[in-house]
Amino acid sequence: MSASDVPVIIVTGASQGLGAATAVELARMGAGVALMACGAEGLAATAAAIHDQGGRAWTFVGDVAIHADCARCVKDTIDQFGRLDGVVNNAGTLAPLDTTANADPAAWQRNLLVNVAGPFNLIHTALPELKRRQGRVVNVSSGAAEVVIQAAGAYCAAKSALNHFTRVLAAEEPEITVVAVRPGVVDTAMQHVLRDQGPRVMPEDQAAFYRDLKTHGRLEPPEVPGRALAWLALQAPHSWSGRYMSYDDPGLLAALKR
Ligand code: NAP
Helix, strand or coil: CCHHHCCEEEEECCCCHHHHHHHHHHHHCCCEEEEEECCHHHHHHHHHHHHHCCCEEEEEECCCCCHHHHHHHHHHHHHHHCCCCEEEECCCCCCCCECCCCCCHHHHHHHHHHHHHHHHHHHHHHHHHHHHCCCEEEEECCHHHCCCCCCEHHHHHHHHHHHHHHHHHHHHCCCCEEEEEECCCECCHHHHHHHHHHHHHCCHHHHHHHHHHHHCCCCECCHHHHHHHHHHHHHCCHHHCCCEEECCCHHHHHHHHC
């Protein structure tokens, strides 16, 4: 099989956590993977893990909140691999973890830039190639899109916006398939931030909920939702376009078992 026969997917936030696990799963499923994040060291570690298992990966240091960075990532990916078949918009930030009354306005606005404008920036620049290839977009959402998490107003608003953007994009662009996915509660740095900083700003019962998830071993390892995200980026059926779904959706689990 020549290099250009292999599907190519961009994964943002691939320097650690869920993005890194998704990228490794994608490579295991046979895709070439372009890894994007701000941190070069983490990206290099993910790329090394993929190369070690015989996969193809390429790194791009950039900020998803900057449109020009996303445009260069898309262009360089197509130059490098000869094609682009999908995007996993996984890069995300929880900050500021603070109540609306106390939140830093610049941090609040930055949250929406990363979590909502980031996916827009990448999709906007990738769309012509995605449409040409009937490609796929996986927007990594969160249960926070629907559940009230006090002191995470920007994050909740951003994930809710991402879900509705997904629906609008699905209607506008019937040639592509786009889904928003809740990855569950995952054992990554983001959960560590909740446990570490939550007690300072959250109601006691809410902070205890996040602490207990870790204590009682109820966090998902990143590889579990990572596998679901990777499969969706390569094979999500077009009839699912516009859906907000969970990583353990029964239809998705059945497809993963096949
Ligand atoms: P994480 O460990 O904090 O990883 C976040 C990733 O996003 C890092 O690779 C980070 O890399 C990257 N990133 C942040 N800002 C960026 C920017 N401006 N440009 C490019 N990359 C950026 O968190 P995670 O848990 O793996 O989260 C991954 C996704 O899952 C997020 O969208 C999150 O909202 C979602 N999610 C997580 C959970 C959970 O329980 N963990 C639950 C629901 C949803 P750099 O710092 O190197 O840029």
